Amino acid sequence: MNIRQFKNSRFWHKWIGIVCAAFFLILSVSGVLLMHYEDLGLQDSEVDGWFVPAKYFKVASSRRSIQTLTVSPNNPEEIFVGTNQGIYRSQDVGKTWQELKQGLFNQNIRAFASLRQEPNTIYAASAGGIFKSENSGDSWSEWIDQASGLDNSDVFDIAIHPEDEEKLFAVTAGGLFVSDDAGESWEHKTVNGKARFKEIRFSAVNSNTLYLTGIDGVWRSQDTGNSWHRVWQDFIEEAEVLLSLNTEPEFFYVGNSEGLIKSFNNGRSWVQDKSKSFEHVESLIVDPANSSHLFLASGSRVLHSDDGGDHWQPLGDDLKKIETGESGPSSPHILDLAIMQGRPSILFAGTSAGLYISRDGGKSWQLEKLSESVNTLAATEQKMDLVKLITEIHTGRFFGSYFVLLVDISTVGLIALVFSGIGMSLYRRKIGKKKVAEEKVDDDLMIDIQDTADDISHESLEIHDMIEHISNHLEKCKTVYQSREKKEIDEIGRHITTLDKKMHSLMNRIGEFEKFTKN
Numbered sequence: 435m436n437i438r439q440f441k442n443s444r445f446w447h448k449w450i451g452i453v454c455a456a457f458f459l460i461l462s463v464s465g466v467l468l469m470h471y472e473d474l475g476l477q478d479s480e481v482d483g484w485f486v487p488a489k490y491f492k493v494a495s496s497r498r499s500i501q502t503l504t505v506s507p508n509n510p511e512e513i514f515v516g517t518n519q520g521i522y523r524s525q526d527v528g529k530t531w532q533e534l535k536q537g538l539f540n541q542n543i544r545a546f547a548s549l550r551q552e553p554n555t556i557y558a559a560s561a562g563g564i565f566k567s568e569n570s571g572d573s574w575s576e577w578i579d580q581a582s583g584l585d586n587s588d589v590f591d592i593a594i595h596p597e598d599e600e601k602l603f604a605v606t607a608g609g610l611f612v613s614d615d616a617g618e619s620w621e622h623k624t625v626n627g628k629a630r631f632k633e634i635r636f637s638a639v640n641s642n643t644l645y646l647t648g649i650d651g652v653w654r655s656q657d658t659g660n661s662w663h664r665v666w667q668d669f670i671e672e673a674e675v676l677l678s679l680n681t682e683p684e685f686f687y688v689g690n691s692e693g694l695i696k697s698f699n700n701g702r703s704w705v706q707d708k709s710k711s712f713e714h715v716e717s718l719i720v721d722p723a724n725s726s727h728l729f730l731a732s733g734s735r736v737l738h739s740d741d742g743g744d745h746w747q748p749l750g751d752d753l754k755k756i757e758t759g760e761s762g763p764s765s766p767h768i769l770d771l772a773i774m775q776g777r778p779s780i781l782f783a784g785t786s787a788g789l790y791i792s793r794d795g796g797k798s799w800q801l802e803k804l805s806e807s808v809n810t811l812a813a814t815e816q817k818m819d820l821v822k823l824i825t826e827i828h829t830g831r832f833f834g835s836y837f838v839l840l841v842d843i844s845t846v847g848l849i850a851l852v853f854s855g856i857g858m859s860l861y862r863r864k865i866g867k868k869k870v871a872e873e874k875v876d877d878d879l880m881i882d883i884q885d886t887a888d889d890i891s892h893e894s895l896e897i898h899d900m901i902e903h904i905s906n907h908l909e910k911c912k913t914v915y916q917s918r919e920k921k922e923i924d925e926i927g928r929h930i931t932t933l934d935k936k937m938h939s940l941m942n943r944i945g946e947f948e949k950f951t952k953n
Contacts, residue, residue, distance in 0.1 A: 450850050464828035468537075471821050477536075477573065479820035486818045487832070498804065500784030503772035504546035506570075508553035510775040513782065514571065515789055515804070516543030521558060522804050523571050527780055528791050531804050535822050537574035538565055539829055545591045549599050557602070557617070559589035564604060566617060573821075576617070583620035584611055591633045595658070596641045603644065603659060605634050610646065612659050625653055625662040638680040647673035652688065669704040670695060677718040679725050679742075687743060689715025689730060696743055709746045712737055717771045721778050729781070729796075731768035736783055736796055749796025753785060756799055766790065900933050 471477055498517040506512035515522040520541045521534040540562030549555040558565045563579035564587075579587045586608025595601035602613040604620070610631070611620045625631070631648035646653040646662070652673045654665045672690045679685040683700040691714050694707035712732030721727035728739045730746070734753040737746045753766045766785035774780040783790040789802045826832040 460827065464824050467824050468828060476820050480817040481820055481823050482817060486823065498788060499786045500789045501543060501769055502545050503770045503782050503784045504548065505772055505775055507548055507550050513772060514546050515784065516546060516558065518542050521571060527774060528802065534571040536819055537825065539577055539825060544589060547592045547594045549594065551599055557592055559592040559604065561588050563587040564589055564592060564617060578617045582618060585622060593634045593636060596636060603634050605631050623659055629653065633675060635676050635678065637684065638678040639684045645676050647676045652676060666701055666704065674716050675718050677720060679720060681725065687718055689718050694730065711746050711748055717768060719771045719773060721773055722775050723778065729771055729773065731771050731783065734766050734768060736768065738796060750792065750799050753783065753790055753799055756801065896936060900929060900936065903929060
């Protein structure tokens with residue numbers, strides 16, 4: 435590195451440092467505010483819409499993918515909807531909806547679990563961990579991820595022990611995790627190293643018996659999740675969903691890509707449902723008030739059985755035939771079903787194209803436009819919760835696609851800072867060593883310079899005397915020129931020759947002195 439490279443490196447080092455500092459300052463300040471927003475009283479603050487990008491007030495497409503539905507076990511009029519873009523809640527049987535965002539750092543919601551003893555406590559499983567709310571979803575005060583032992587935070591399903599609500603089970607991309615302290619800490623449970631699961635369900639007969647379902651079949655634990663083994667592998671290769679009924683003996687229904695498989699004798703024998711009304715079964719539910727009334731979802735159809743699954747009838751029209759009032763084709767694929775407690779005529783179908791509701795037992799369905807029902811504020815009323823805005827900034831969604839670019843720049847910038855810092859340190863060290871070496875020769879240098887200066891001064895005096903002597907002879911020449919005295923002329927020539935040699939010697943000494951000072 436030379437002096438020019440050093441100056442360029444110092445320039446880029448400074449500006450890259452400023453960019454990285456701004457990036458980390460944003461993350462650190464927003465993170466601190468999110469951790470202490472209650473202490474700072476930020477939960478009741480709002481930001482005027484003038485200071486917030488318009489994207490937060492635009493009406494988004496109502497066709498969000500509805501991935502999970504759950505009815506509150508304590509409030510028969512309350513239902514939660516989990517989508518790939520957030521959570522919605524209705525407290526009046528689906529007439530009006532509220533979007534729940536505060537503290538929700540990941541919008542991809544896969545499952546819910548509610549406490550019966552604490553009606554306002556609900557857990558939401560997402561692609562970025564588990565969120566906990568103690569006020570029916572108004573705010574999500576706890577975020578459970580790797581810091582608590584949930585090593586894989588890509589969560590597919592969550593379940594709460596029906597008799598011990600401190601005990602939680604989470605199915606993730608990394609396997610099964612269990613918590614005995616309401617999610618404060620988690621322990622990984624070995625089921626099978628290669629098995630992949632989608633759902634976890636409790637037996638309706640025995641609360642200590644659990645089932646895991648997935649593309650590797652059904653696995654059962656009879657000791658509250660401590661040990662697992664595969665069951666019914668001779669009959670079931672793949673299990674999309676499992677339903678257990680509180681009967682004697684226990685009834686089981688398993689839906690998969692081949693249809694519906696049933697057992698009416700505690701799983702000792704199984705039969706394939708012969709109905710041609712459906713093929714791929716992805717959701718199975720039972721009417722809480724009548725265990726003979728079953729509902730299943732197949733593709734874009736909802737079917738009902740009132741005799742425990744012996745016969746099935748389609749409910750209403752195929753959902754893809756329903757006029758939605760939106761441009762573009764509607765191709766709903768049902769992902770989950772729900773029925774209101776005490777109101778079996780009110781059904782919900784969560785699909786890949788949005789939420790469908792039936793208020794007449796499935797005879798007719800209509801698409802509920804969630805986004806439009808939420809984002810209908812006038813321009814003068816557009817406000818955003820301060821905590822939500824801080825969350826958007828902290829997670830990068832506020833900056834949109836530019837946030838990814840900022841992360842990339844900061845990452846490359848950190849690497850550049852390290853290497854430029856090392857390079858500048860080495861260059862400074864080299865310069866420092868050179869200065870120390872120069873200081874060691876300063877005394878000798880000063881002596882040489884003084885000697886050289888003395889020599890030059892002495893020779894200058896000799897030249898001065900010589901020139902003065904020549905001048906005297908020239909004066910004599912003037913007086914005796916006519917007599918042509920050869921003696922004076924010879925003397926002048928001799929002095930001129932000597933002066934010439936002195937001058938050459940002086941020039942050589944001056945050249946040596948210049949070289950010495952440069953080195």
